[in-house]
Amino acid sequence: MICQDQPAPSMVFDVVIVGAGPAGLMAAVWMAQLNIKTLVIEMKSCRTLTGHADGLESRTLEILDSFGLAGIIWKESNRTMEVCLWHHDSRGDLCRDSVSPNCNPGLSRFQEVTLGQGRIEERLLEFIDKSPNVQIKWKTSPQELLIHQDLVDLHREHAVELRLDTDSVVRTKYLIGCDGAHSWVRKQLGLSLEGKSAGNGDWGVLDCIPTTDFPDIRKRCIIKSQAGNVMIIPREDNLVRFYVQLPARCATRFRRDRRPSVLLSILGDALKPYYLVTSHVEWCTIYTVGQRLCRDFSVQDRVFLSGDAVHTHSPKAGQGMNVSMQDTYNLGWKLASVLRGVATSAILRTYQEERLPVAERLIRFDRRMCLGICSGSDHASADRENLADFRDETTGLEETLSEENTTASGLSVTYPPNLLVTATRIPPSQPDKHGVLYCSTPHLAKNIVIGRRLPDVLVLCQSNSQPWYLQERLPSTGQWHLLVFGGDISKASQLQRVEALARQLTRPNSILAPLCMPGATTTVGSVAVYLIHSASRFDVQLMNLPPIFRPYDDRRGREYRRVFADNEGFAPGCGMAYSLYGIAPEGCVVLLRPDQHCSLVVPLEDADTLERFFSLFVPV
Ligand SMILES: Cc1cc2nc3c(=O)[nH]c(=O)nc-3n(C[C@H](O)[C@H](O)[C@H](O)COP(=O)(O)OP(=O)(O)OC[C@H]3O[C@@H](n4cnc5c(N)ncnc54)[C@H](O)[C@@H]3O)c2cc1C
Ligand SMILES: *[C@@H]1O[C@H](CO)[C@@H](O)[C@H](O)[C@H]1NC(C)=O
Numbered sequence: 184m185i186c187q188d189q190p191a192p193s194m195v196f197d198v199v200i201v202g203a204g205p206a207g208l209m210a211a212v213w214m215a216q217l218n219i220k221t222l223v224i225e226m227k228s229c230r231t232l233t234g235h236a237d238g239l240e241s242r243t244l245e246i247l248d249s250f251g252l253a254g255i256i257w258k259e260s261n262r263t264m265e266v267c268l269w270h271h272d273s274r275g276d277l278c279r280d281s282v283s284p285n286c287n288p289g290l291s292r293f294q295e296v297t298l299g300q301g302r303i304e305e306r307l308l309e310f311i312d313k314s315p316n317v318q319i320k321w322k323t324s325p326q327e328l329l330i331h332q333d334l335v336d337l338h339r340e341h342a343v344e345l346r347l348d349t350d351s352v353v354r355t356k357y358l359i360g361c362d363g364a365h366s367w368v369r370k371q372l373g374l375s376l377e378g379k380s381a382g383n384g385d386w387g388v389l390d391c392i393p394t395t396d397f398p399d400i401r402k403r404c405i406i407k408s409q410a411g412n413v414m415i416i417p418r419e420d421n422l423v424r425f426y427v428q429l430p431a432r433c434a435t436r437f438r439r440d441r442r443p444s445v446l447l448s449i450l451g452d453a454l455k456p457y458y459l460v461t462s463h464v465e466w467c468t469i470y471t472v473g474q475r476l477c478r479d480f481s482v483q484d485r486v487f488l489s490g491d492a493v494h495t496h497s498p499k500a501g502q503g504m505n506v507s508m509q510d511t512y513n514l515g516w517k518l519a520s521v522l523r524g525v526a527t528s529a530i531l532r533t534y535q536e537e538r539l540p541v542a543e544r545l546i547r548f549d550r551r552m553c554l555g556i557c558s559g560s561d562h563a564s565a566d567r568e569n570l571a572d573f574r575d576e577t578t579g580l581e582e583t584l585s586e587e588n589t590t591a592s593g594l595s596v597t598y599p600p601n602l603l604v605t606a607t608r609i610p611p612s613q614p615d616k617h618g619v620l621y622c623s624t625p626h627l628a629k630n631i632v633i634g635r636r637l638p639d640v641l642v643l644c645q646s647n648s649q650p651w652y653l654q655e656r657l658p659s660t661g662q663w664h665l666l667v668f669g670g671d672i673s674k675a676s677q678l679q680r681v682e683a684l685a686r687q688l689t690r691p692n693s694i695l696a697p698l699c700m701p702g703a704t705t706t707v708g709s710v711a712v713y714l715i716h717s718a719s720r721f722d723v724q725l726m727n728l729p730p731i732f733r734p735y736d737d738r739r740g741r742e743y744r745r746v747f748a749d750n751e752g753f754a755p756g757c758g759m760a761y762s763l764y765g766i767a768p769e770g771c772v773v774l775l776r777p778d779q780h781c782s783l784v785v786p787l788e789d790a791d792t793l794e795r796f797f798s799l800f801v802p803v
């Protein structure tokens with residue numbers, strides 16, 4: 184046997200991901216998309232087959248769609264359009280309190296869907312398998328983690344070393360711990376989850392194909408009942424996911440023998456007078472996760488933690504997979520940008536600055552959701568006879584549910600000012616500790632929130648009048664997106680302002696010029712420039728516009744999908760972009776990051792602020 188001081192080159196990676204759950208796979212999807220040499224280590228022998236989490240929020244679907252992955256998931260899944268609240272009244276009859284829409288039409292082109300975690304993992308794995316750069320090692324766990332302190336500030340070096348249970352040693356520049364609630368990586372870093380258990384007992388989880396006369400079995404339901412509180416989540420293939428609150432003695436029994444009959448008998452009582460039987464139980468488990476949070480999402484910007492490794496909560500908020508995938512969606516392009524040398528490692532600290540507040544909000548939300556669902560359940564039924572009290576509790580729950588429409592669905596997550604998000608008020612004259620130095624002019628686009636993902640609208644492609652959701656033209660390629668809202672460019676004065684901006688963006692010696700040029704060696708970190716005008720498309724000639732809006736490449740020819748008209752036609756809802764975004768007739772420039780979150784809004788004349796914004800993190 185040959186002893187090696189240096190690991191063999193095949194054991195050197197840019198990124199190592201521990202854990203192939205939703206968080207780890209989303210990180211791997213980024214790395215596959217951007218050709219980053221990556222190793223994924225997973226202790227299980229294959230993907231999740233049954234059970235676990237059960238659905239996706241609309242923002243998660245938007246993210247998957249930006250990699251071309253939403254279509255098939257959208258087709259295979261079921262929608263949960265409505266949510267019903269039921270309760271047992273004082274005579275013991277089950278009554279429906281309310282039916283409300285479970286989505287907020289217009290916020291996204293997607294709605295919440297339900298589909299088993301395994302089916303979603305399968306799609307992500309197919310995508311990753313196509314990449315020669317990402318390797319997955321199943322049945323493998325790490326044994327030892329070492330950060331070489333002498334190399335830690337040199338981001339070109341492979342400062343992190345991992346010994347695997349196969350006894351091989353791998354070196355990597357960055358490590359992402361996506362290894363779930365009992366995270367080994369987190370423990371190696373000496374970090375822990377803080378918080379307490381939800382304090383409202385254990386929940387049984389059951390996936391089965393039910394036969395029942397309960398009328399809302401294909402809707403999302405919350406049932407408050409003396410027998411125990413129940414949540415119903417309809418799923419693919421006629422499956423239904425039931426969450427059943429377990430009294431202590433049932434929990435003990437169920438934990439011991441895992442017999443689904445324990446859950447089925449509580450369910451039967453809770454649904455009375457309706458009947459429920461099943462001939463197929465696919466999966467069941469007991470779930471007692473408390474609300475816990477780790478306040479350190481990274482160590483020395485070399486090792487990062489994501490998903491359940493840094494935040495756990497009850498399944499009632501139904502957010503685990505969503506927030507976990509969104510964690511690594513936030514991190515992936517940043518790591519790739521640093522690895523490709525198009526951004527300094529300073530941007531990596533924005534991962535924690537942006538995702539810790541999201542986790543904190545998730546935990547507060549989950550706590551309220553638990554209170555709303557479980558309130559009263561442990562009290563004698565006499566308490567509940569006080570109908571007024573009960574209504575109050577239900578109102579609280581309804582408010583919490585309506586929050587899920589927006590905040591919790593991930594659509595309104597807003598990142599605070601930092602190195603990659605400009606301030607909206609007068610900024611400091613020196614970069615503050617978050618790197619904030621520049622300020623947007625938010626009143627130019629009243630309804631675009633700096634730091635938030637851009638709301639979606641339909642626009643018409645100037646070259647062929649095809650309607651597009653704007654977001655579909657902003658795929659996750661590691662590129663930034665510069666949207667020029669040029670206004671009515673059929674007016675000479677407005678066209679001149681757009682032309683002047685184009686000259687500014689391409690002037691020699693600017694940082695932006697090489698980033699905006701077509702044919703850059705890497706798309707990661709470059710800037711794609713789009714024009715969205717409000718003139719009639721019949722009064723605009725594509726070929727008369729500045730070349731930056733119609734880039735040409737010898738091999739691929741012209742890019743025809745960079746200019747859009749905010750005109751009516753061919754699909755309901757077209758021609759609303761300027762009004763929905765609240766853009767003034769003078770127009771503006773909106774810069775979106777590679778994850779579609781808005782960094783900056785400035786006037787057409789202010790290419791300077793744009794330039795200086797990039798100069799804070801683009802290496803010269
Ligand atoms: C048994 C179970 C039941 C669940 N039920 C529900 C539910 O009913 N509803 C709901 O909303 N959510 C449920 N969840 C939670 C949901 O699955 C998570 O919130 C979501 O998957 C978070 O994704 P993640 O990638 O952060 O973590 P996980 O999905 O936990 O993925 C972590 C991965 O890391 C791997 N791993 C762990 N340690 C190591 C190691 N040392 N070396 C290598 N690999 C390692 C694991 O095998 C796993 O594949 C459940 C989770 C579990 C584990
Ligand atoms: C749910 O989705 C599955 C898979 O596409 C489909 O077979 C089933 O009919 C759907 N159920 C409903 C009620 O739409």
Ligand SMILES: *[C@@H]1O[C@H](CO)[C@@H](O)[C@H](O)[C@H]1NC(C)=O
Pocket residue numbers: 236237238239240295296297416500501502503504505
């Ligand atoms: C994602 O959100 C949806 C909608 O709230 C929920 O049904 C689903 O369980 C969540 N996914 C996970 C894995 O928690």
Ligand SMILES: *[C@@H]1O[C@H](CO)[C@@H](O)[C@H](O)[C@H]1NC(C)=O
Pocket residue numbers: 266283284285286287288581584585586588
């Ligand atoms: C979600 O939003 C829609 C539209 O705003 C609203 O009608 C509905 O009541 C909300 N749903 C819940 C559960 O609050």
